[in-house]
Amino acid sequence: MTRHDSAQAQPLAELIASGKLRPATATGPVPRPSGSERTDREAGELLRELSEDERY
Incomplete structure (x- = not known):
């Protein structure tokens, strides 16, 4: 069984x-x-350098 909570009417409020x-x-x-x-x-x-930095 799965439990479903009802969505909040005004979540930000x-x-x-x-x-x-x-x-x-x-x-x-x-x-x-x-x-x-x-x-x-x-x-x-610049994007290539940033991408290479993220790998390590």
Whole structure:
């Protein structure tokens, strides 16, 4: 037999009410990163390096 729990009607509202989740308070667009951009490597090269790093 399998036990099925009914889905919560308002899961986010319940998490907020319990204090386990705080809603976002910032409004407007997400700020863009500041500073200079690195242009010394191509995206494909960087992705290959990151992929190789994850293997070890």
